[in-house]
Amino acid sequence: MRLVASLLLLVAMLAGQGAAAQDAARLDLGASALTAEGRDRGRPRPMELVLTLDQPVPYRVFLLDGPPRLVVDLKGLDFGTAQPAQLFGAGLVPAIRWGRFQRGWSRIVAELPGPYAITQSSLSTRAMQPRLTIALKPVPPEDFRPRASAAAALRNLPDPAKLGVGAADAAKPDGLVADRLLVALDPGHGGIDPGALADGESEAKIVLSFALAARDALERAGIGVVLTRADDRFLGLEARMTAAREAGADLFISLHADALPAGEAAGATIYLWDPAANDAATRILAERHDRDDLLAGLDLTGTDDGLAGVLMDMVRTETQPRSVNFAKFLASRMALSGIDMHRRPVQGARFSVLKSPDIPSVLLELGFLTDPTDRSHLTDPAWQSQMVGALVAAISGWARDEGARAALLRQ
Ligand SMILES: [Zn+2]
Known part of the structure; x- marks a missing residue:
């Protein structure tokens, strides 16, 4: 089965979120990482981004072009003092940024070393801590499926x-x-x-x-x-x-x-x-x-x-x-x-x-x-x-x- 994932919008609506949802979710930086398969540093390799959180949050994952970028939006996540440079494996991509974005959403943007496809994007709540896993694989330029325009990425956000x-x-x-x-x-x-x-x-x-x-x-x-x-x-x-x-x-x-x-x-x-x-x-x-x-x-x-x-x-x-x-x-x-x-x-x-x-x-x-x-x-x-x-x-x-x-x- 071919997994086309130019846009995945998954909302984790958990029963009993209630009062706990009022507190900002936190990223467990020590238990998060960006990893790459293989050792060939000369060309883009399959990568996996794992983000460990202290509570599940609504999120969305998509790609943008010019340059190719992975965008991960997380609702209600507070990065606190965690810096992107401290993320294990941050050096595998040309640039990675995160911070508050809009209306309670925070955003992670990772510039990718070439065209990629999202092959997996899932939030697991089975373990002690919720874990968001995003898998990426390099693709030929013609198979790259970014959002049509950056402006479209904001369609559901306020003007x-x-x-x-x-x-x-x-x-x-x-x-x-x-x-x-x-x-x-x-x-x-x-x-x-x-x-x-x-x-x-x-x-x-x-x-x-x-x-x-x-x-x-x-x-x-x-x-x-x-x-x-x-x-x-x-x-x-x-x-x-x-x-x-x-x-x-x-x-x-x-x-x-x-x-x-x-x-x-x-x-x-x-x-x-x-x-x-x-x-x-x-x-x-x-x-x-x-x-x-x-x-x-x-x-x-x-x-x-x-x-x-x-x-x-x-x-x-x-x-x-x-x-x-x-x-x-x-x-x-x-x-x-x-x-x-x-x-x-x-x-x-x-x-x-x-x-x-x-x-x-x-x-x-x-x-x-x-x-x-x-x-x-x-x-x-x-x-x-x-x-x-x-x-x-x-x-x-x-x-x-x-x-x-x-x-x-x-x-
Ligand atoms: Zn300036």
């Missing part, structure tokens, strides 16, 4: 646009003066995607803590703020832009603290959308951000082709100078505040998250986690408040300048 954090709703309460400036702060990464990691610090956590501090300071200065995420959760690049647009943001600032090979980058850097950018370092960053999005099961394929692309470019010709203007304000305010900046503080990059044609957008690398000096700054509350101060001053200055320009244009 990404609605994932914006509660702050989005609170940002424009009734009666608020319509012309109050609203800034979308977008802490990069989160949940399944921790971003850069160094010295026990994760980019996702650092930029979230910075965003929360910046939100408080901006609100004290009378500037409205919408956060694309306010906790440690995954959000696709498109959902980030959608959250900003739905809130009616006047400015979009994506916050990062990435990793680059030693010596490639140090100091705060401001990036603007530039489809022609081809600098090696920014290419690494752009590829990584898009790849993180892909790895988590989302992609931007087809979002700006043909006519849509032309229309977006037309709108962008109006917003791009405003993005550039903001970048200048930010660079000068950071310089005035004594913030260490990259030798080229404003650069162009193909960062998909900056693609919004109608909202001035910048991506701010607060620093690089790979640089020891940057790293010590990023985790220093004094540096953080200095940087927050520069950001608030830049936004206020830019808004006044834009307001003055708009008034001039109206004459």
